[in-house]
Amino acid sequence: MEALGNLMMGFGEVLTPFNIAIIFAAGLIGTVVGALPGLGPSAGIALMLPLTFGMNEASGLCLLTGVYMGTMYGGRITAILINAPGDAPAIITALEGYPMMKQGRGAMALGISAVASFIGGLFGLGVLIFLAPIIASYAIFLGPPEYFLLMAVGLATVMLLAGDSMLKAFFVTCLGVLVSSFGSDYVSGQIRFAYVPELIEGIDFVAIIIGLYGLGEVLYNLEKKVKLELGKPRFSVKEFVPGRAELGEAAAPTMRGSVLGTIIGIVPGAGATVATFLDYALEKRLSKRPEKFGTGEISGLAGPEATNNAAVPGSLIPLITLGIPGSGGTAIMLGALIMFGLRPGPLLMQTSGDIVWAMIAGLVLANFFLLLSNVLLIPVFVNLLRTIQNNLANVVIALCVVGAFSLSYSAFNIWIMLIFGVVGYLFKKNDYPTGPFILAVVLAPLAENYFRQSVMLGQGSAAIFVERPISLTILVLMILIVAGSVFGRLRARKLREMRNPEE
Amino acid sequence: MKLTALTRTLGIAGLGIAALAGPLAAQDFPERPLEFVAGYGPGGGHDTMLRTMARLIEEQGLIDVPINVVNKEGGSSAVAMGYLNAREGDPHYLMSITSSHIATPLTSNIGLDYSDFTPIARLGIDPELLVVNAASGYERLEQLMEAEDTLNVGGTATGSIEHIVTMQLAKATDLSLNFIPFQGDGEVVTALLSNQIDFAITNPGPVADYLDSDQFRALAISTEERIDNLPDVPTFTEQGVDITISLFRGLTAAPDIPDEAREALTELVTTLFETEAWQEEYIEPNAVVPLVITGDEFADYLGNTEEVYRETLGELDMLSQ
Numbered sequence: 029m030e031a032l033g034n035l036m037m038g039f040g041e042v043l044t045p046f047n048i049a050i051i052f053a054a055g056l057i058g059t060v061v062g063a064l065p066g067l068g069p070s071a072g073i074a075l076m077l078p079l080t081f082g083m084n085e086a087s088g089l090c091l092l093t094g095v096y097m098g099t100m101y102g103g104r105i106t107a108i109l110i111n112a113p114g115d116a117p118a119i120i121t122a123l124e125g126y127p128m129m130k131q132g133r134g135a136m137a138l139g140i141s142a143v144a145s146f147i148g149g150l151f152g153l154g155v156l157i158f159l160a161p162i163i164a165s166y167a168i169f170l171g172p173p174e175y176f177l178l179m180a181v182g183l184a185t186v187m188l189l190a191g192d193s194m195l196k197a198f199f200v201t202c203l204g205v206l207v208s209s210f211g212s213d214y215v216s217g218q219i220r221f222a223y224v225p226e227l228i229e230g231i232d233f234v235a236i237i238i239g240l241y242g243l244g245e246v247l248y249n250l251e252k253k254v255k256l257e258l259g260k261p262r263f264s265v266k267e268f269v270p271g272r273a274e275l276g277e278a279a280a281p282t283m284r285g286s287v288l289g290t291i292i293g294i295v296p297g298a299g300a301t302v303a304t305f306l307d308y309a310l311e312k313r314l315s316k317r318p319e320k321f322g323t324g325e326i327s328g329l330a331g332p333e334a335t336n337n338a339a340v341p342g343s344l345i346p347l348i349t350l351g352i353p354g355s356g357g358t359a360i361m362l363g364a365l366i367m368f369g370l371r372p373g374p375l376l377m378q379t380s381g382d383i384v385w386a387m388i389a390g391l392v393l394a395n396f397f398l399l400l401s402n403v404l405l406i407p408v409f410v411n412l413l414r415t416i417q418n419n420l421a422n423v424v425i426a427l428c429v430v431g432a433f434s435l436s437y438s439a440f441n442i443w444i445m446l447i448f449g450v451v452g453y454l455f456k457k458n459d460y461p462t463g464p465f466i467l468a469v470v471l472a473p474l475a476e477n478y479f480r481q482s483v484m485l486g487q488g489s490a491a492i493f494v495e496r497p498i499s500l501t502i503l504v505l506m507i508l509i510v511a512g513s514v515f516g517r518l519r520a521r522k523l524r525e526m527r528n529p530e531e
Numbered sequence: 532m533k534l535t536a537l538t539r540t541l542g543i544a545g546l547g548i549a550a551l552a553g554p555l556a557a558q559d560f561p562e563r564p565l566e567f568v569a570g571y572g573p574g575g576g577h578d579t580m581l582r583t584m585a586r587l588i589e590e591q592g593l594i595d596v597p598i599n600v601v602n603k604e605g606g607s608s609a610v611a612m613g614y615l616n617a618r619e620g621d622p623h624y625l626m627s628i629t630s631s632h633i634a635t636p637l638t639s640n641i642g643l644d645y646s647d648f649t650p651i652a653r654l655g656i657d658p659e660l661l662v663v664n665a666a667s668g669y670e671r672l673e674q675l676m677e678a679e680d681t682l683n684v685g686g687t688a689t690g691s692i693e694h695i696v697t698m699q700l701a702k703a704t705d706l707s708l709n710f711i712p713f714q715g716d717g718e719v720v721t722a723l724l725s726n727q728i729d730f731a732i733t734n735p736g737p738v739a740d741y742l743d744s745d746q747f748r749a750l751a752i753s754t755e756e757r758i759d760n761l762p763d764v765p766t767f768t769e770q771g772v773d774i775t776i777s778l779f780r781g782l783t784a785a786p787d788i789p790d791e792a793r794e795a796l797t798e799l800v801t802t803l804f805e806t807e808a809w810q811e812e813y814i815e816p817n818a819v820v821p822l823v824i825t826g827d828e829f830a831d832y833l834g835n836t837e838e839v840y841r842e843t844l845g846e847l848d849m850l851s852q
Contacts, residue, residue, distance in 0.1 A: 074573035081586065168725045212607065215712050217638070217689030217849045225609035225641050350724075351740065352717035359715075360574035366816050367579060373740025436572065436604045477714065484711045485727060487681055 031158050035392075038385030041086050042393060050083075051390050054091045055398045058098015063105040065238045066431020068115030069357035072099045077364060085368045085383045090390030092364050093344075096357055097391060100300070100337045101145050101398045108137045109413050110424050112242030117300040117336035119237055119466055120308045120328075127324035132258070135268035138406045140326060141333040143270055144282045146399040148334030151286035152293065152341030153392055161377070164349035167294050172485060173492050173499040175295070176478035181506065182302055182471045185309030189463030191322070197464045200455065204468025207231060215480045226440040233469060235432050239445035240462055242428040244452020246421045251457075258414050268406040278330035281311050285334030292335075293342020299355040300339035301470055304332040341391065348376055348384055560622055560792045564597045568626040570611030572604045577627040580780070583813050588803055607635045612643050618785040622792030625651065625800075628781050630692055633837050637844050638690065640851045645837060649784040649793055650829045652800050655819035656777040657734040659696050659753040660764065664723050665746055667730075672750045672770045675730065681707040685719045685728035688712050692778050693732040695843045696753060703772045723747065734778065735761065736818045753777055758820050776839055780819065781829065797825050 042051070054076070061072040072095045080088035103118030108125030121141060128137040155163070190197035211230025212219045222228045270278065285307045292303035311331040312318045321328050344361075346352040351372035353359040365372045370380045377384055416423050432445035455462055486492030494500050567585055569577040578600065585598040603611040608631040618624045626648075636644035663669045675682075686693025689712045701708040711728060713719045716737035723731045723738075724746070731738075741747040742761075749764045755775050757766060767774040784796055803809050804823050814821050824832060844850050 070572075070574065074578075077574055077579075078582065168721045171722060171725060171727045212638075214688035214714055217694075217712075217844075217847055219639050219851075222606075222639055225606035225613065225639065228606040228609055228635070228639055346717075350720070351737070352721055353715075363574055363576070363579055367583075369816055371740060371816075374744060374746070375740045436610075437602055438605065438610065440605065481711055481713070484709065485683055487683070487709055 034381065034385045035157055035389060037382065038387075038389030039393075041382065041386035042090060042389045047087050047090055047390065048393070050087055050091050051094045051394045052397050052401075054094025055098040055101075055394050056401060058095035058100075059102035059105070059398070059402065061095065062099030062102025062118075063114045064102075064431055065106060065112045065114055065242050065427050066234055066434050067099075068103065068234065069096050069099040069355075070360055071434065072096065073357060073360045073364070077360075077367075080364070080368075085370065085380075086386035086390070088368060089364070089383065089387040090394070092361060093387055093391050094394040096361070097149060097337070097340055097394050098398060099357075100149070100340055101142065101402050103336070104141045104145070104333060105138065105409055106427075107241075108134055108141065109409065110242070110420065111245040112424060112428065113237055116234060116237060116470075117304050117332075117339070119241070119301070120304040120332040121336075122241060123308070123322060123463065124325050124329040127322065128329070131324055133324065134258070135263060135406050135410050136270065136274065137324070137329060138409065139268040139403060140270050140274055140278050140330055142399060142402040142406075143275070144278060144285065144330040144333040145337040145402070146395060147282050148286045148289055148337035149340065149395040149398075150392075151283075151334075152290045152338035153388070153395065155290050156341040156345055157388060160345045160349050163294055164345050167346060168350070170295055170498065171496070172478045172481035173496055174502060176475060176482050177493070177499060177502040177506070178295075179302075179471050179475035179478060181502075182306055182309075183467065183475060185305060186464040186467055188309045188312045188318075188321075189461060189467060191461040191463075192459070196460045200460050200462070200465040201468045204465040205472040207236070208469045208472045213477075215477050224440075226436075226438070231444055232435050232441050235435055235441040235444040236448045236469060237466065238428050238431050239448030239450075240452035240455070240466070242424055242431075243445060243449025244456060244462075246424050246428075247449060247453035248456045250421055258410060258417065261411055261414060263407045263410070269403060274326060277326045281327040281331035282334040284310065284314075285331035286338045289335035289338030290342040293339030293355075294345045299343065300336045302474075303335045303339050305467055305470070307331045307335040347372065350374055351376065560789075560795055561594065561596045563623060564599055565594070566624050567598060567600045568611050568615055568624055569600060569602045570604060570608035570626065570628075570631070572602055575604075577629070578602060580813070581627050584800075584803065587806065587808050587812065588799070591803070591806060591808065593799060593802060606639075606641070607631045609635050609639065609641045609643075612636075612641065612648075615783075615785050616643055616647060620787050620789075621785050622788040622796060624785050625796065626783050628783050630778050630836075630840075632781075632783070633833065633840050634690065634844070637837070637840055638849050638851055645783070645833045646830075647786050649786060649788050650826075650833055651782045651784050651793070651796050652804075652823060652825040653779050653781040653829050653832060654800070654804055654823055655814065655821040656754070656779050657736070657818075658758065658777045658820060659693060659732050660735055660738065660749045660761075661696075661700075661730055661751040661767075662723065662733055662738050662742070662747050662749050663730045664726055665748050666726070669730075669750065670748065672765075672767075672772070675750060676704045676706060678706065678729075681709050682729040683727070684708050684710050685713055685722045685731040686710060686733065687715060687719060690844055690847055690849050692776060694847075695776060695839065696732045696774055698843055698846070699774045699776070700767075700772065703774065734818070739818060754820065760818065760820070776836075777820075779832070779836070781833075793826075801825060 058072055061067045073092050076091055076095050080091055103114035104121040107113040107118040107122035108129055111122050111126040113119045113122050125137045186201050210221045210227055212228055219228055288307045289303045308328055311327050312321045315327055343355045343358045347358045353362045362372055428445055429442055432441040435441045482492050483490060567581040569581050571577045581600045585600055588594055603614045611626055615624055615626050632645055669675050684697045694710050697708055697710045719731050719733055720737050722728045738747050742749055751767045752764045753767055753774050753776055
């Protein structure tokens with residue numbers, strides 16, 4: 029096969045001692061950057077850019093993509109250990125990973141998520157290697173109407189993240205929509221609620237999650253005097269390397285997550301964060317015990333982790349085949365490609381195929397390194413946490429402050445983080461779910477913009493949603509699902525009534 | 532994530548500071564390291580432009596003090612403008628500017644505008660192209676102008692320069708145009724590739740490959756004369772439509788700096804702009820048209836640009852006052 033031959037050629041380029049060392053180091057650096065709250069893939073790639081000056085193209089790109097991949101592994105570490113997601117795609121990881129941590133299964137959560145990340149990444153790479161050009165040529169036919177419907181499906185998952193009180197979930201969703209509406213709106217050109225210049229670009233989403241999860245958790249724990257269950261300082265391999273039982277439980281969600289993550293990663297503009305929310309909703313829907321979600325359910329951990337790692341190669345597909353960046357991280361990669369003198373666009377694979385294949389080979393290698401280092405380092409992570417456990421609150425607060433500062437190198441985001449820390453604390457204390465809030469913050473602006481673009485494309489008519497075949501298909505599916513679940517409930521009620529006629 | 536700002540400016544990166552090592556070194560400028568201020572984050576267009584500049588200036592030995600690049604991101608460049616404004620009279624700061632330097636003060640009340648600063652140089656422009664999908668069959672602007680239906684036009688953000696070109700085009704012809712704002716060049720290219728829009732207004736960079744491979748066709752360019760990179764693309768003007776507005780990339784310094792320092796900064800950057808390294812490592816990869824202007828000429832240019840923005844944004848009801 030041509031793709032395999034190209035890949036081998038890429039490996040030939042990459043397998044030099046210098047490049048192997050670079051990829052290994054990039055993975056580790058990415059892991060650490062990803063683990064730090066506030067620093068995500070965009071920051072990681074940007075920080076490494078100056079180091080690539082003077083390297084040849086292949087080494088430089090391996091360094092950058094290795095860091096990108098590494099941040100996806102790293103984001104989950106702080107999410108699981110201290111409930112402070114290192115970056116946005118790791119928010120969902122915290123929902124199941126942190127409860128496992130509190131039950132003393134933190135090391136296992138790290139192990140499972142590392143394996144799920146690996147499989148997700150590998151699957152995405154497989155698709156990238158063999159199917160990239162074909163997929164990219166179809167993906168462009170998705171336009172604003174399809175995206176809007178996709179976002180609507182995403183918003184519907186509020187129901188699944190709601191917890192006990194639908195009313196509370198509704199309230200936080202509205203609050204999320206309000207928070208997301210700050211800043212300039214590129215569709216209307218108007219600027220909303222920009223009381224200070226820093227707000228012209230809106231409230232930084234990452235500052236929100238650092239506050240809501242990281243600081244909010246600290247405040248809550250201080251009050252409750254929560255003590256983490258860290259187990260013994262010495263680990264047996266069984267405690268962090270998933271055994272047959274765990275792998276069995278994680279296998280199907282991991283595969284589903286891999287597929288979903290790759291697909292959504294490819295769609296320009298959607299990105300890994302949205303993908304993890306959709307996957308979590310999917311897993312909860314398919315689970316035989318959805319009531320256990322939020323208490324450390326392995327399927328809810330493995331699926332989204334596979335998703336966010338599969339989204340990385342996924343998002344590289346439109347970048348290298350069409351020159352279209354689908355996420356913040358790939359937008360910076362686009363800049364890097366230009367800096368290396370490559371010309372991203374449909375001709376990239378023909379004009380600079382050798383370099384691109386070397387980069388892909390580097391990614392495959394990085395994924396193996398990352399699995400190895402992330403599993404082997406689990407005892408280190410957990411013991412590191414143990415040594416600082418008595419000062420954990422201070423350390424987490426310091427990380428949150430530094431993380432928020434690093435977003436734009438200004439004190440402004442520290443204030444945002446503090447405000448949302450208090451909000452997070454109040455949410456938690458009064459049992460308001462954070463999931464729907466975050467979901468609304470992420471999806472509401474996307475849904476809003478895509479909806480308006482759709483209607484504009486239809487020149488004022490909403491008929492565009494039923495005129496386009498893909499959009500129509502999604503609509504019909506949505507109606508079928510809603511009808512199906514309403515019908516199912518009615519039937520269940522009828523059955524109950526038939527069994528207990530006196531009630 | 533601000534894809535628009537990122538992709539748009541990706542590339543605006545390196546201005547050079549040359550020539551200060553000469554007679555001026557004996558005077559009191561530069562007496563300490565220079566600071567290049569990027570109004571957007573690391574990896575973005577402003578940032579990479581300034582870092583390329585800083586690196587080339589040092590490699591070419593154009594100045595004997597170090598150069599630091601700092602990112603003062605936020606507020607569509609308003610944060611960086613505030614930062615530079617606070618350095619009044621100090622010539623050791625140089626900020627990269629593009630259309631947001633004009634547009635942001637108009638759309639939000641930040642108490643500053645371009646005229647508060649000391650314009651140094653425009654290093655080049657990004658022209659706007661009118662691009663159609665080759666499958667559409669349009670080969671000349673004339674044919675497009677005969678369309679009777681309302682046409683869908685793609686570009687980035689309402690009030691952007693693409694939007695301004697669209698409005699000017701609608702005014703100059705009988706066309707009924709429906710501008711659809713997308714988030715970033717990538718989405719615009721996608722929409723044109725899949726025929727969701729009838730044509731796009733865009734910079735050459737994002738569509739260069741598609742033009743080379745004949746998937747897209749450029750029907751007009753917004754420069755006064757045809758450019759070397761795209762000699763076959765006629766200007767709007769030669770087709771009877773008076774549109775000459777482009778995105779600029781430039782540099783400005785703190786308010787009220789001494790005249791000698793202003794001259795020194797201007798000489799530094801213009802010397803860099805003439806080097807081969809600058810052409811190879813910045814101008815060519817970023818498809819910038821290197822029309823350099825400096826000093827009062829640049830200040831006048833900024834003034835004219837602001838007028839165009841003020842008029843258009845006023846029509847769109849986007850002005851802050």
